[in-house]
Amino acid sequence: MSLVTANTVVVPAPPDDPVRAALDDESVRSRLLAHTRAVARGPGIDHEDIVQTVVQRAWANRAGYDPAIGPVSAWLAGFVPRVASERLRKKAPALAAAGQLDAVAAPMGPDVLELADVRAAAHRHLDSLDEPFRTAVEWRVMRDCEYEAVAARLGTSAVYARQLVSRGLNRLRDLAAKEDRS
């Protein structure tokens, strides 16, 4: 219903548009920028330009967002890898010439370990991990501690403790795969 005052007609706001609301949200944009900085490395990469393209693409595809599926922030983040990939591919010849393409895309593969296998691998290979990954995995996976507790044990931040656990788990995965092959 429109509200009529002496001089103006106040048009009611349009129906809720979660994509537009998210794109207006500075915290969402900050996260997109952090996301872009995390995934796209190398000289001459304009992260803000990538975010801008993500925003434009999300806006152009806003009809494709279904609130029933999940949060709009994750839907927006899903555009980042594709746009970053396109930008890096464009820059690939220059980066290769500069010796920057030392990381070759590796498939993640189906070798996601079952949870029981991970715990078993942690018991078998814990001693093969270097510090601080060993302590991080031990306290997180085997002692089932929160990241804050792992961080306190290691004298670092919870954010960094999470990185150490992730890297330790990836190392365990490599060790388990190597064991399977031999």
Next chain:
Amino acid sequence: MTPADHRLRLDLQTALYLAAIEAEDFDAQEEMWALAARDGELEEALHAAHEGLLAERGAGTTEVIASAVAKHLPSAELFQSTTGPVTVGRVADELFRHTPAKLSAAAHALNDRLRQAADELPAELGLTKLTAWAEAKFGPAEAGYWKAFREAALVLELRAAAEVEYQLAARQAPKPEGRR
């Protein structure tokens, strides 16, 4: 699935995502974000992975630069980020690098000690109040030292304020077309 299983599953997904980022495997990253679109906890974990990665790279870069400067330019001053609170230690560092001519040996000794202090400066930086606060915490010193200390503190406060303003002025992505 127990809560511990649930957490371990999230940790494994986060670890795989980190591996995908480091391998520049964008298809795998997209797959993970498709999962995250249906799982708020996974979304938070992936964002946290970004934070960790950026913090890690930032720390690594800072260490490399500091080490290179210390090795090749021992007399150079490495400007640290001025965001965050100005501490007594940072002010004493500033005084160490830009020492006024007339400080006594005792003042130099006190300044060396204060370089280790992590106490934040008080909000009020008037000379009388600052001197009273500092002498109560660190012991007496000649008036000239506290005057120089206050001037260095003001320099650092101004530098910190300027950096915050610079960050606020950093360019923003434009709004998409068709938006009012």
